[in-house]
Amino acid sequence: MSAQNQQPEHTQHCLLGTREDFDSIQRVILSAMERLDFGEDALFAVRISLEEGLANALLHGHQGDEEKEIEVNWYCDAVAVGCEIVDKGRGYDPESIPDPTADENLTLPSGRGLAMIRAFMDEVTVNEQGNRVIMKRYKARLASS
Amino acid sequence: MTDTSLLQIFEHDGITNVEFVESNILDEMCIRRIGDEIASVIDRKGLPKIVLNFDNVSALSSSALGMLITLNTKVGDKKGSLILACIKGPIADVFRITKLDKAFTICDSMAEALSSLR
Numbered sequence: 001m002s003a004q005n006q007q008p009e010h011t012q013h014c015l016l017g018t019r020e021d022f023d024s025i026q027r028v029i030l031s032a033m034e035r036l037d038f039g040e041d042a043l044f045a046v047r048i049s050l051e052e053g054l055a056n057a058l059l060h061g062h063q064g065d066e067e068k069e070i071e072v073n074w075y076c077d078a079v080a081v082g083c084e085i086v087d088k089g090r091g092y093d094p095e096s097i098p099d100p101t102a103d104e105n106l107t108l109p110s111g112r113g114l115a116m117i118r119a120f121m122d123e124v125t126v127n128e129q130g131n132r133v134i135m136k137r138y139k140a141r142l143a144s145s
Numbered sequence: 146m147t148d149t150s151l152l153q154i155f156e157h158d159g160i161t162n163v164e165f166v167e168s169n170i171l172d173e174m175c176i177r178r179i180g181d182e183i184a185s186v187i188d189r190k191g192l193p194k195i196v197l198n199f200d201n202v203s204a205l206s207s208s209a210l211g212m213l214i215t216l217n218t219k220v221g222d223k224k225g226s227l228i229l230a231c232i233k234g235p236i237a238d239v240f241r242i243t244k245l246d247k248a249f250t251i252c253d254s255m256a257e258a259l260s261s262l263r
Contacts, residue, residue: 041235044235047204048204106248107248120242
C-alpha cells in the first residue's frame with residue numbers, strides 16, 4: 001500500500017511523566033511517521049520536539065511530579081504530523097523566557113526547549129495559559145524553513 | 146538504573162578524552178549523571194583540557210545543552226579548555242539552531258581537537 005493510500009492515524013494518550021511513558025509515546029508517533037515515509041530529518045525533528053514538550057510539561061508544568069498525567073493528542077497523515085501536549089500545571093508566559101539565542105544569553109543553562117521546538121517544527125502554538133503546546137511538522141518542509 | 150558509567154574517559158598527555166556510551170542524551174537522570182562525572186574530572190584537574198567526543202551521539206535535548214554550558218563555565222573558571230568534537234548531522238543542527246556553536250569551541254575531528262590543545 002502506498003503512503004498516500006494509508007489512513008491518517010489520530011489518537012489520544014494520557015501519560016505519566018516517566019521515561020518509559022515518554023519513550024513509548026515517541027515510539028508510537030515515530031513509527032506512524034515511518035509507515036508514512038517521513039524522512040530522517042522529520043523523524044529527528046519530531047523526536048526532539050516531543051522530548052522538549054514532554055520535559056517542559058513534567059519539569060515546569062508539574063514541577064517534576066511524575067504521577068501527574070500529561071495529555072498527548074496526535075495525528076499523522078501523508079502531509080503532516082501534529083501533536084498537542086497538555087499538562088495540568090498553572091502554565092507560564094513563553095514571552096517571559098529570555099531569547100536563548102541572544103549573545104548575552106548564550107551562557108544561560110536553561111530556556112531553550114521551546115526555542116528548539118519552534119526551530120524544528122513548522123507550526124507551533126502555545127495557549128494563553130501556557131500549559132498546552134501544539135506543534136506540526138510537514139512531510140515536505142518548505143525550502144525556506 | 147544501574148551504576149554503569151555513561152562515559153568512557155581516557156587520559157593522555159594531560160588531555161582528557163570523554164566518549165559518550167549512551168547515544169541518546171535525553172533523560173534527565175542520565176544528563177545529571179554525565180554532568181556530575183565530567184564535573185568531577187574538572188574538579189580534579191588544575192588546568193583542565195577536555196575533549197568531548199560526540200561521534201556516538203544521535204540525540205541531544207536542551208537539558209543536555211544546559212549541562213554542557215555549565216561544564217564549559219566550570220572549565221573556563223579554571224582557565225582550562227573544553228572542546229566539543231565530531232558533532233555532525235542533526236546534532237550539528239541543534240547547536241546551530243540554538244547558536245551555541247558560537248559559545249563552544251567545536252572541532253570537526255578528534256585529531257583537530259587534540260592538535261589544538263597541544
